[in-house]
Every structure is written in C-alpha cells, then in structure tokens.
Amino acid sequence: MAISIRRRTHAPDIGPGVAGPARVDARTKNLTKRLQAGDIAVINHSDLDKVSAEALVAARPAAVVNAVPSISGRYPNVGPQILVEAGIPLLDAAGLGVMALKDGQPLRLEGDALWSGESKVATGRALDASSVQADMDEARAGLAVQIEAFATNTMEFIRKERELLLDGIGVPPIHTVIEGRHCLIVVRGYHYREDLEILRPYIREYRPVLIGVDGGADAILESGHRPDLIVGDMDSVSDKALRCGAEVVVHAYRDGRAPGLARVEALGLTPVVFPAAGTSEDVAMLLADDSGAELIVAVGTHVTLVEFLDKGRDGQASTFLTRLRVGSKLVDAKGVSQLYRARVPGRMLLVMLLVGMLAFFAAVASTPNGQAWLQVLAARWDDLWTAIVGIFS
Structure with a gap:
C-alpha cells in the first residue's frame, strides 16, 4: 500500500x-x-x-x-x-x-x-x-581525518612528480604561443558561468590564451569565445569543442595510458599527449607556466579545502601543490573581477567629449532660436576676447 x-x-x-x-x-x-x-x-x-x-x-x-x-x-x-x-x-x-x-x-x-x-x-x-x-x-566532525589523508596524498604526489613540479621536466612542447601572454584556464566548476561573464571586459582587452579543461572548453564556447587550447582526459568535452580548431592536449596516466586518445584521433585530430599524475586542471596550469605565461587566471577551479574534498578524488592534493608551484602567476577569477575594471583611454574620452559638443551645437544651429542664441554667444565671446587682449597689451 x-x-x-x-x-x-x-x-x-x-x-x-x-x-x-x-x-x-x-x-x-x-x-x-x-x-x-x-x-x-x-x-x-x-x-x-x-x-x-x-x-x-x-x-x-x-x-x-x-x-x-x-x-x-x-x-x-x-x-x-x-x-x-x-x-x-x-x-x-x-x-x-x-x-x-x-x-x-x-x-x-x-x-x-x-x-x-x-x-x-x-x-x-x-x-x-x-x-x-x-x-x-x-x-563536520570528519574534517580532521580528511585533512590528515589530504596531507598524506600531498606527500605521495611530491614523491611521484618532484621533477615535474620543481623543474618542469616532462612537459611536452605545444604549438600554441603562450610566452609573455595572459592565460585564462576554465574548469567547469564553481561559479564558472558568472566568472566568465564578469571577465568579458578583461578578455576583450587583454585577449588571453583561452584554455579549456575538458568541459571547460564547452563553457568557453557557450560564453561566445573559442578556446585556443583544450586539456584533459577527454571524458566530458564535446565533439563540437574538439573540432573548433583548438590545439588538443590529452592528459595521460603516468604510465602513458591515455583512454581519451582514441576518441580524439577518431575525429581526425593529432593531439599532444601529456603523461602526469594529478588532475587535468594541474596539467593545464603546469603547461601554461612552463610555456612562459605572464599571468594565469583561473575560472571554476578549486580554492578552499571543502572544494578540494568536494571533487571526491585523492588526486586533488596535486592541485594544491600545483597552485603553490605557479602561485606567483596565479590569480583566481574572483580576484580579477574585484581588481580589474575596464580602462577607458584618455584619447577616447576626449573624442567622446568633442563629438558630444559638435552634436550639441549642430542641434542648436538647426533652429531659429538656437541661431539667435549662438549669435549672442559669439558677441559675448568677442567682448571677452577683446577684454583679455586689452589687459595683456
């Protein structure tokens, strides 16, 4: 019943x-x-x-x-x-x-x-x-145990990826030019839609290298842009994103196995393979850093301890260490939205002022009353100019 x-x-x-x-x-x-x-x-x-x-x-x-x-x-x-x-x-x-x-x-x-x-x-x-x-x-009472496990996983990752983290050994070469440019790394995570919307003026002005991590590539397309680089194990990115013309980097296991490689090759693409422990988010940051990025802006990535645990993978300890590795260049999107404001050049302000004045006088001169007012204004200007010249002469 x-x-x-x-x-x-x-x-x-x-x-x-x-x-x-x-x-x-x-x-x-x-x-x-x-x-x-x-x-x-x-x-x-x-x-x-x-x-x-x-x-x-x-x-x-x-x-x-x-x-x-x-x-x-x-x-x-x-x-x-x-x-x-x-x-x-x-x-x-x-x-x-x-x-x-x-x-x-x-x-x-x-x-x-x-x-x-x-x-x-x-x-x-x-x-x-x-x-x-x-x-x-x-x-909440179980957080202490999770912190201990997180620390253990962190030490394990250091042992496995010491050369990659400290010296960049093992990072493959890519064709996308990153040297001296800003990189915007998009993960389809916390508040990624809101962050991308806030960053529209920043993207328009600085034109950073757009890097989508798996489904983050689709997020970039949805925001009206095209990714320059797609990094991940290819389990959540769409075929449309893979075919958009971006360079593709397949994240492989440390032993070289890459489950997503066959799917990319079946689309007629020739990807770069990057074997590394940790997450695709880490791979994207290390790739940008090693390629000479001036600044790395992160959208939808993990920042707090609960966000790391929320991912549900022990490998998130690697993300914590990767952030330490690229820390001097890394800025979270929330920080950019607070610090960055679209700049309006002084020349643009002057042009806008002149155009406004011309439009105003053109409108006034098109009416009889306006023409009379301009004649009075011209007479007053002549009187003022005569007085100024008289003082200096």
Missing part, C-alpha cells in the same frame, strides 16, 4: 508523491546531459557535490533517487542542500538495485518508497532541510 508523504514528519512535504520516467546513470555528469524536466534522476553518487547538484537542478527533474548516501560523513558537502532548497525531492541510500532500472521506466516516489506500477522497487530515506543539516553537522 502506498504511503503518503504528508503522514511522515521526517520526509519532505511533496503531496501525494511525484511520478516520472526514470533516467539512470552511474555518472551524474553524463546523466545531466540527457535529463529532462519531469524525469526522475537515478544516480550513484556518494557525497553529492555542489557542481553536480547545480547541474541536476538546472535540468528540473521531478525527483532524484541516489543509490548511496548523498552525505557519507567524510565532510559537509553541500549538494543535497542545494537539491532540497530547490524543492526537488531526494530519496537517499535507496540501494544499488535502483541502478538496474531501465531508462524510461515509469516511477513514482512516495515518502521513503519508490514504486514502479504496483511494485515497490526500493526503499530509502527521504531527505528534507532538517535531516540534511543534521547530516552536515555530523560530517
């Missing part, structure tokens, strides 16, 4: 339930590309991060069903809070069996139960604002 959500004090009040076709994918970022309004998103995403949650909200699903806990307790991730605040029902820890549901299969979410027709297919935990807040408060 179906259980009404209104009878459960610990579940969000969503009326008699929500229904829609299932959209199933273990990778949330792949799912959001085909998720439509009214669908029920079925995901397998522990510690649901901010970027993924915002992508889900943008697709406007009827509900989200997570096979695993959305907040595992490792750290206080904000993804579930974003979904709940957007009014999207979230059924948590529904079990891995939900990943066997078929795309398009009709589903109905009522309270803690997920139904398909008359059959209950899963039972989980319906999250609301209070339960999410309680889980986040409990997760």
